Amino acid sequence: MVHTVQFLHSQTRRDIRAELSIQADMASASSLLSEDQFLCSICLDVFSKPVSIPCGHNFCKACISRHWQDKEECQCPLCNEKFNKKPKLCVNTTFRDVVENFKKLRVVAKNDLLVKPGQVPCDHCLGTKFKASKTCLVCLTSYCEIHLEPHRQVATLKEHKLIDPVLNLEKKICKKHNRMLELYCRNDCTRVCILCTEHRTHHTVPLEEEYEEKKVQLEKKKLEAQKMIQERQKKVQEINEIMQFKRKDKDEAVENSLLVFNNLVISTQSQLAKLLNVIEEKQKAAERQAEVLVIELEKEISALQRRVHKLECNSHIEDHLQFIKSFLSCSSSSPQTKNWSDISISGQLYVEDLRRAVVELEETLTKETERASQEFRVCCSKIIAEETIQKKAQPVTDLETLPEGVKLDTIRQQYTVDMTFDPHTANDLLLFSADSKSVRTSHLWWFENEGMHRFNRYAYVLGKKGFSEGRFYYEVQAARKTGWDLGVVRESIRGSKTLTPNPRSGAWIIRLRNNTELKALNNTPVKLAFTKKPVRIGVFVDYEKGLVSFYDVDAATLIYSFTDCLFNERIYPFFSPGPSEEGVNGAPLLLSPATESTVWKQLKDFLVLIFTVIALVLILQNE
Template sequence: MFVERQSRRVSVFLSKEILTLLVGVFSTADPQTDMAAASNLLSEDQFLCSICLDVFTDPVTTPCGHNFCKKCITEHWNVSDRCQCPMCKEVFTTRPDLRVNTFISEMVSQFRQSAQQKASSSSSEQQESKPGEVPCDVCTGTKLKALKSCLVCLESYCETHLERHLTRPGLKRHQLMDPVENLEDRMCTKHDKPLELFCRTDQTCVCMLCTVVDHKMHNVVPLKEEYEGKKVELEKTETELQEMIQKRRLKIQEVKHKVELSEEDADREKAEGVQVFTHLKESVERKLNELINTIEEKQRTTKKQAEDSIRELEQEISELMKRSTEVEKLSLSEDHLHLLQSVQALNIHHPPPTKDWSEVSVPPASYEGTVVRAVSQLEETLSEKMKTLVAEVKMKRVQKFAVDVTLDPKTAHPQLILSADGKQVKLGDVKKNLPNNPQRFSHVFVLAKQSFSSGRFYFEVQVKEKTNWFLGVTRESINRKGLITPRPQNGNWTICLTNRNEYQALDYSPVVLSLKSGPQKVGVFVDYEEGLVSFYDVEAAALIFSFTGCSFKDKLLPFLGPGFNDGGMNSSPLIISPVNQTP
């Protein structure tokens, strides 16, 4: 046994001598430089304790020649049932007397110093941790920004201190993640073990010990598996949220657009209101001026009558005063002959001719009822004016939705003649030989090429010099063969002129239209969403008829029928006219 121990001591001594020789190979005048050169030849793995996997602290050598931290090997033997080398498993009958290997301790010290210098040099190139960033837990002094956090060590590392986890086999198995704070929150508070599992039963993170104690028989999966599942759910939720966000953004745009349209409508309404009330104001002012002129004319007539009477009275007074003066003068005369002769000459018994004013009077001008009649006339005028102005406003409003309409020859009855531009249609004398396609009418009707399935549209058709015509809109799927009865129940909303002067709205039951005069041009307005079809006398700016409460579920197309020739009296064409949108 003594010889064995001696040989082992020699082995340790030779190992020390070999290291010394290695250092001597690169020796210089500076011992610190010598040790630095030696440390450069050695890697960190050569200074790691195989028990704590860290750089030696107070390194000691066992009789078998392996090195450990003094504390590590001591604690290992304290808990072990026998004394043996953790590396080669050699058993010692008695616990060896361990002393610190001063040579290895010096080498470790030099290695630590070199590593610190290297770390210090590297740290100057790395980024210092800023507020809100995770700092390195190993750095002393200035804390550098952590690149990764270890879920096993529960520490965060900068680039320098992370190197061991990337190079050491034992540390490579540790789970690294992007740096996070409060790594202690990732430990089970009950068992002080990493939370590396997820209990789906209780929807909570657990450690390995939890699965055999509190969560036994529960559905437990690795965190990564649950993470992947939750990530898929979150991505789906994120997609749904983005869709919801997009819908709401579109709704915001829609609302903003509605507001813009509302502002435009408000501006248009104000302009139209100003125009209407300006006209009404002008009418009122005109009637007021007429009233004032009437009253003033009456007053002038009365005044003239009075002035004429006063002038005549003053003339008579002048004559009478002249006679009075003569009589008075004569009465003062003492000459008997002269007085008698003068009286005879004056003919005093017959005064100058005068008018009997007892029955003459100048009555005051009568204004009673003048204002009432004027107001009554104004009311009638305003009523008619308002009807006209409102009708004009409505016409302008629907004319803003004017669309370009052209007739489709594929739908026209073979006897109809269409103009080259598709704007006119009339009945010809000869039925043309055309393909009887499904779109073509078997009655003298024709459709436009344009169809509408939403919104509002308006077009005008000249019906001048015609004694028979049909005009309106129809759904695209209307039956075009055989007997055709234009009615809403058949998908058609039409008005017509028959028998030269009989106007009808072809409702569910035909409605006779009483018109003051026959329209020369008819406007057709459709509001798809409101279910409204209205017909207007364009020149009179008057509503002819409206179909309301309609239910449109199909495309709508303009529908025209020029009617039969009526002995040549109805030979004029129906003409789709451009809409004159007066300002």
């Protein structure tokens, strides 16, 4: 032990001297010495225990001994000088020190000598710090290559555990026990030393082991994330390919639709031109007939005017006999005239011809429209078929995996049903529209018809359709209303004289009152906060999952969900427009219609527009 301490003291003194002169030595060594000068020509490595033979060449003692072994005559491997007697091999101590110093300089040079920002400095270097090569967990000190030599040569120091250099070592030492924080406490998520008693009952593992384990987990999660990225990239590619096909289908549909429309317009213009031609021809015939009749009438008028003049002259004859003879002469020579009371322009024939032409145009337009309708269906068949397939397929989508913004859109597209009110389940307090899509509360309260399926004392009504399986969704518009009830109830509640709306009694309902109070009528009512009163409310039911969810459709946000619902029987949508509140809450509840095929709806609107344009043309022409 004393010998070890003495060795360390002497070694430290030598290291200090070496450190003070190492930079100068480095400069001179790098300029004057080369590595080739310190290489053994036999092993081609730096000399180890170099010896000099009589010819002056140097070799490793072990190398030259092996070279001369079992040889009768010894000679130099370099110059081939022969020696009569095998030379005695002694280590050249001076040259050995030079070689060892060169080794240190080379090690230092290879380790970049001076410490750089972010690197661990040697704790034993004075003045200029060298980069640490190892950290000793027993000495709790970091060493450069020069100061690490004792740990490689002294037996007791060789047992110390060396690790890669550790930065900020003082932060990784237990201040209480002055030991390395080698353990990791999983309970407190912190580093501890082996002597920290407050963590003995906790789950502790070696820090390095925890590090390796977490590193493996990190790689696993990274692989999972990369897999998810690849899946999403594949999905993006699929979507882009689908959209490319859809664009192609759209272009074809547009091109074919324009062709059909142009053909329809040409046909319509042709039939309209025929009608106008008929009208024009009839007008010309009527004008020719009128001209002939006017000429004849003008001739008769001239003759009658002459007769009037002659009669006027006779009226001035004073001789009675002469007057009588003149009158008889005029009476016998009266001009020939027609009875014009029954003569007129052939208007009836004109009207009949025009009516016939219009009927013919209408029939042609009907045929052309039907043909165009069929051609439009063919043109847009792919798009319409896609929409039809999407609605009929009704795949069971895992809604929980969808992003919130996409979830409601998917529900609306796949599960919307066409819902109407069932007036037979309501008393006379409620007023319904003819299509049973609108309901409001009457200002007058009376109870005449008390059927067995009616809510006799409440402003409640059920939906027409009931459900005992699957998923369904409908929307209710509640604009300008200050109160309402919406939800679903069991079939057995129909006609109940009393109703306590909560899941225990078979009702899953949310309620708005006074325009500000929104509650979920759970077994214990839940007050629901909102920044803006919902105007369009979507109700979604998953019968098998026992789920009833309410959505603010305009904001695309979830209002509330009843989970683990025990339906046990057929369920019906439930509605109440609420009390009228002296007319303040008099606006109706409206059921939104189920959306039809977008393409077909646009096609129907387009055909209606065509009929409207044609009708306007005909009206203007008649005027």
